Amino acid sequence: MTDVAALAPLDAAVADRLSAGLSDGVFSTPAEGYLVEPRGRYRSAAPILARPRSVAEVATLVRACAAERIGIVPYAGGTGLVGGQVQTAGAPALLLSVERLSAIRDVDPVDNVMVAEAGVILATAQAAAEAVDRLFPLSLAAEGSARIGGNLATNAGGVQVLRYGNARDLCLGVEAVLPDGSILNGLSRLRKDNTGYDLRHLLIGSEGTLGIITAASLKLFPRPKERLTAVLAVATPAAALEVLNRVRDRIGETLTAFELIAERSFQFLTEQMPEVAQPFATPPPWAVLLEAGSGAGAGLEARLMPALEAALEDGLVADAVIAQNAAQAAAFWAVRETIPEANRRIGAVSNHDISLPVARLPAFIEEGEAAMAAFDPSLRVNCFGHLGDGNLHYNVFAAAGRQRRDHEHQRSAIKRILHDLVDTMGGSVSAEHGIGRLKRDDLARYGDPGKLAAMRAIKAALDPHGIMNPGAVFAD
Numbered sequence: 001m002t003d004v005a006a007l008a009p010l011d012a013a014v015a016d017r018l019s020a021g022l023s024d025g026v027f028s029t030p031a032e033g034y035l036v037e038p039r040g041r042y043r044s045a046a047p048i049l050a051r052p053r054s055v056a057e058v059a060t061l062v063r064a065c066a067a068e069r070i071g072i073v074p075y076a077g078g079t080g081l082v083g084g085q086v087q088t089a090g091a092p093a094l095l096l097s098v099e100r101l102s103a104i105r106d107v108d109p110v111d112n113v114m115v116a117e118a119g120v121i122l123a124t125a126q127a128a129a130e131a132v133d134r135l136f137p138l139s140l141a142a143e144g145s146a147r148i149g150g151n152l153a154t155n156a157g158g159v160q161v162l163r164y165g166n167a168r169d170l171c172l173g174v175e176a177v178l179p180d181g182s183i184l185n186g187l188s189r190l191r192k193d194n195t196g197y198d199l200r201h202l203l204i205g206s207e208g209t210l211g212i213i214t215a216a217s218l219k220l221f222p223r224p225k226e227r228l229t230a231v232l233a234v235a236t237p238a239a240a241l242e243v244l245n246r247v248r249d250r251i252g253e254t255l256t257a258f259e260l261i262a263e264r265s266f267q268f269l270t271e272q273m274p275e276v277a278q279p280f281a282t283p284p285p286w287a288v289l290l291e292a293g294s295g296a297g298a299g300l301e302a303r304l305m306p307a308l309e310a311a312l313e314d315g316l317v318a319d320a321v322i323a324q325n326a327a328q329a330a331a332f333w334a335v336r337e338t339i340p341e342a343n344r345r346i347g348a349v350s351n352h353d354i355s356l357p358v359a360r361l362p363a364f365i366e367e368g369e370a371a372m373a374a375f376d377p378s379l380r381v382n383c384f385g386h387l388g389d390g391n392l393h394y395n396v397f398a399a400a401g402r403q404r405r406d407h408e409h410q411r412s413a414i415k416r417i418l419h420d421l422v423d424t425m426g427g428s429v430s431a432e433h434g435i436g437r438l439k440r441d442d443l444a445r446y447g448d449p450g451k452l453a454a455m456r457a458i459k460a461a462l463d464p465h466g467i468m469n470p471g472a473v474f475a476d
């Protein structure tokens with residue numbers, strides 16, 4: 001590995017040299033919004049923000065940074081939850097935002113491909129697909145701010161992974177500037193292309209450590225013409241899992257989302273965001289938000305009803321509400337999508353984005369709760385997430401009336417207890433948010449040594465001076 005300490009600090013004189021060959025106004029002093037991250041845990045000291053206007057300008061900048069040994073922290077929408085976009089230590093690096101690379105170069109409903117630049121906001125990409133009666137299925141609560149470059153760099157997941165996969169599965173090719181300033185022209189539209197190493201998959205999920213994604217060709221899908229959205233009250237996560245299996249048996253691949261919501265999620269919403277309408281008068285111990293979509297005339301509700309009725313009869317489901325119109329479906333989703341904001345307002349002592357083999361989720365929830373109670377019974381767990389993907393957002397909060405700072409000293413112990421449990425049960429300590437700066441030590445602790453060695457070799461080969469996102473992903 002390269003020695004990050006060997007990077008030179010960025011100052012005004014260096015920035016002056018870096019600006020050679022760039023259009024006016026690429027450099028500025030970053031406004032406050034660029035320096036903080038959504039959970040307020042990290043603060044960047046980036047002295048200078050670069051907002052290049054073209055791929056050629058990105059390449060010019062990267063080449064100059066490589067020559068001057070200046071680090072670069074790529075930045076897209078700034079919604080990342082693991083501090084990947086926020087440099088906290090080391091020689092001050094250049095914060096390089098892709099926001100001005102915001103063109104949708106093509107939307108092709110025949111190839112079912114969209115070519116979007118890295119600065120396109122996710123919701124804008126979704127709307128561009130919709131305009132040609134297609135679906136770009138990546139969907140997450142931060143979609144109004146997160147950008148395609150950041151989505152790919154973090155291999156984002158979201159609420160439709162069950163059917164459509166992660167960002168990785170939705171990408172046919174990338175264009176990127178590599179750490180020596182060369183341009184990788186990989187905007188393939190091909191579904192089949194076995195011509196050597198597939199470099200798109202190196203860059204996707206690399207969190208800015210191997211290069212800067214400047215554009216991507218993205219897969220489009222038919223827009224579901226019929227949708228079914230329902231909220232079910234269930235007694236336990238095990239019951240929710242049984243319902244998932246039964247629902248899948250009935251409606252198969254049309255199932256797009258199967259989200260688990262804890263009673264505490266509803267309580268936190270009532271407390272922090274009472275304006276959000278909730279589906280049940282009294283929050284159930286657990287709930288499931290499910291969605292299915294298909295072509296016209298599939299009769300989803302009629303196909304699903306026998307499974308739901310049987311689940312009600314068998315006591316797996318206590319109550320079920322099926323959305324009767326788009327507004328009601330949106331209201332159900334609003335509940336799910338505002339849970340992270342309610343959590344943010346309270347301020348978790350510790351957040352965990354974890355995944356497990358789906359069958360082990362109920363056991364993990366039970367054992368995790370018991371482990372937290374044994375550690376400090378005053379802590380409150382709010383656990384929700386993408387049950388169908390085995391992905392939980394397992395967040396630990398202070399008791400009502402106490403602050404997260406009262407428990408700050410317990411944070412690393414909480415993390416260790418939960419991540420050890422995840423690891424023992426064959427899970428992952430980062431399901432969809434990435435490693436960033438938050439989970440570097442976890443990657444070093446739980447990562448497979450063979451994988452880590454290969455990652456270091458790839459990093460050293462592509463980025464020998466260690467300029468790309470110094471301090472992210474790797475513990476040293």
Ligand SMILES: Cc1cc2nc3c(=O)[nH]c(=O)nc-3n(C[C@H](O)[C@H](O)[C@H](O)COP(=O)(O)OP(=O)(O)OC[C@H]3O[C@@H](n4cnc5c(N)ncnc54)[C@H](O)[C@@H]3O)c2cc1C
Nearest residue numbers: 076077078079080084147149150151153156157158208213
């Ligand atoms: C309310 C809320 C809900 C969320 N829900 C989800 C969810 O359901 N699923 C999920 O997966 N995530 C979720 N996230 C996390 C976040 O939205 C995603 O990780 C998103 O993909 C980040 O995109 P961004 O544009 O904001 O990237 P940024 O935060 O700007 O950057 C993220 C990382 O990617 C790197 N990077 C950015 N742009 C590039 C580029 N062009 N080339 C190379 N590297 C780059 C950065 O250096 C950083 O390491 C949520 C976040 C919030 C605040």
